[in-house]
Amino acid sequence: MIIINGNELDVSGKTVSQYLREANYTTARVAVEINGDIVPKSEYDEVVLNDGDTVEIVSFVGGG
Amino acid sequence: MIIGKDQAQRYARHFVLKEIGAAGQKKLLQSKVLVIGAGALGSASIIYLAAAGVGTIGIADYDTVEISNLQRQVIHRKDRTGMKKTASAELSVKELDPDINVCRHDEMITPDNIGGIISGYDFVIDCTDRFETKFLINDACVISKKPYCHAGVVRFEGQAMTYVPDKGPCLRCLLGGVPSPEDTVTCAEAGVLGAVTGIIGSVQALEAIKYILGAGELLTGRVFTIDGLGMNTKVTSIPHPDPGCSVCGNSPSIMSVMDNRKEYEIRSCSL
Ligand SMILES: [Zn+2]
Numbered sequence: 001m002i003i004i005n006g007n008e009l010d011v012s013g014k015t016v017s018q019y020l021r022e023a024n025y026t027t028a029r030v031a032v033e034i035n036g037d038i039v040p041k042s043e044y045d046e047v048v049l050n051d052g053d054t055v056e057i058v059s060f061v062g063g064g
Numbered sequence: 065m066i067i068g069k070d071q072a073q074r075y076a077r078h079f080v081l082k083e084i085g086a087a088g089q090k091k092l093l094q095s096k097v098l099v100i101g102a103g104a105l106g107s108a109s110i111i112y113l114a115a116a117g118v119g120t121i122g123i124a125d126y127d128t129v130e131i132s133n134l135q136r137q138v139i140h141r142k143d144r145t146g147m148k149k150t151a152s153a154e155l156s157v158k159e160l161d162p163d164i165n166v167c168r169h170d171e172m173i174t175p176d177n178i179g180g181i182i183s184g185y186d187f188v189i190d191c192t193d194r195f196e197t198k199f200l201i202n203d204a205c206v207i208s209k210k211p212y213c214h215a216g217v218v219r220f221e222g223q224a225m226t227y228v229p230d231k232g233p234c235l236r237c238l239l240g241g242v243p244s245p246e247d248t249v250t251c252a253e254a255g256v257l258g259a260v261t262g263i264i265g266s267v268q269a270l271e272a273i274k275y276i277l278g279a280g281e282l283l284t285g286r287v288f289t290i291d292g293l294g295m296n297t298k299v300t301s302i303p304h305p306d307p308g309c310s311v312c313g314n315s316p317s318i319m320s321v322m323d324n325r326k327e328y329e330i331r332s333c334s335l
Contacts, residue, residue, distance in 0.1 A: 028243035031287070031302060038233060038306045041240035058287050058300050060239060061218035063251035064105045064193035064261075 004055040012051045016044040020057070031058045065090055074161070075117055083279040089117060095276045098122035098182060100173055100201060101191035102149040104251075104258060105215055107139035108265025109189050109272075114157040114164045116273055121157065122185055124169035125149040136258030173197060175321040175328060178204040187272045188212035191265065193251060195242045200328040202227065202235040204321050206312045213271040213283070215264045218254050220292035222264040225283050226271045232285030237306040237313075245331050260292040 001008045004019075011019055016039055020027050032039045033056040039047050049055065067075075067086060071093075078084040084092070097118050099106050102125040113121050127149050129140045137149075144152040150168040157164050169181055173192075178200060182188050188210055190201045198214060205212040205227060214235050215224040227234050267288060274280045285303035290296070311318040318324045 026243070026247050028247035029239065031238035033300075033302050037304055038237055038302060040306055040308050056300050056302065058223070058238070058289060058302070059221075060223055061216040061221055062193070062195040062198065062243070062248050063216055063218040063254070063256055064101055064103055064191050 002049050002053045016047045029060045088277045092117045093119040096120040096185045097187045097272045098185040099189045100124045102153040104136040104261035105191035105265040107137045108262045109269045112269035114160050120165040122167040123150045123153050126172040136261050175325040189268045190214050196328045196330050199242045203311045206234050213268045217261045223289045224267045225287045228284045233305040234312045236311045237309040
């Protein structure tokens, strides 16, 4: 299991890109942190979610 | 500086706060905060900075007041439509407290002028309405080692985060770069509710005040988010900067905002 924003989800083996797409996030406007470290945008296609990972995803909006 | 009788009365509720007191009030009165954007976020930020006695408030905007601004930009008034937003905001500040010093910057913030404008201030608040400008402010503040508070709002949602040099990630650590127009919506396209911008703008003023006082915990390495419709708020801890960040990382490729000007050009079309 993987904890994403506090919820336990069975998504191990997916890449960050895959998960973001399936969960309907806009990749360009999110920050992703796995186990306390930021995942750079350039690594979203390679970084795989593993059992036991704690993931935080924050969406940003640009208005003001 | 000596705090006069009028000011002692005006700030009586600050004097009893142990985080402010007379010493903290003097710090606030001697501080200089720049607010970039006198729109919805700026309305809340500016008026709470003024009320708190931040002695010098810089206000940067090139726009004029329109009637469609008034449902959220509460610092402006109907009889000021057509007036420069900086001038309108200054009038509201002076009505609240004529002793606050307002510095108007009636120009568009560009890679060429931003360094000069931010250099005179202790803290910068980003109240602009586009990612392009938000990244320009981020990069300029990182390069000149200037603390600033980022924020964004659309519809009923918003976020805020404070950058302090060497204390946590910058906006570019988190998002990489300016999102493309297809990936963003503006308030003109998607709509926005004034009460939500008021919350986030107040958070930004609070961050500036805490920074000046050295009180409490800033939103450095933390992102505050609110979904006003579900009334869910959250603070997400993202403590570590990205060592590969192209502006604040170990070997930055952006050394000057002037050399990176292409990325800050407005690519989306909207009001
Ligand atoms: Zn950075």
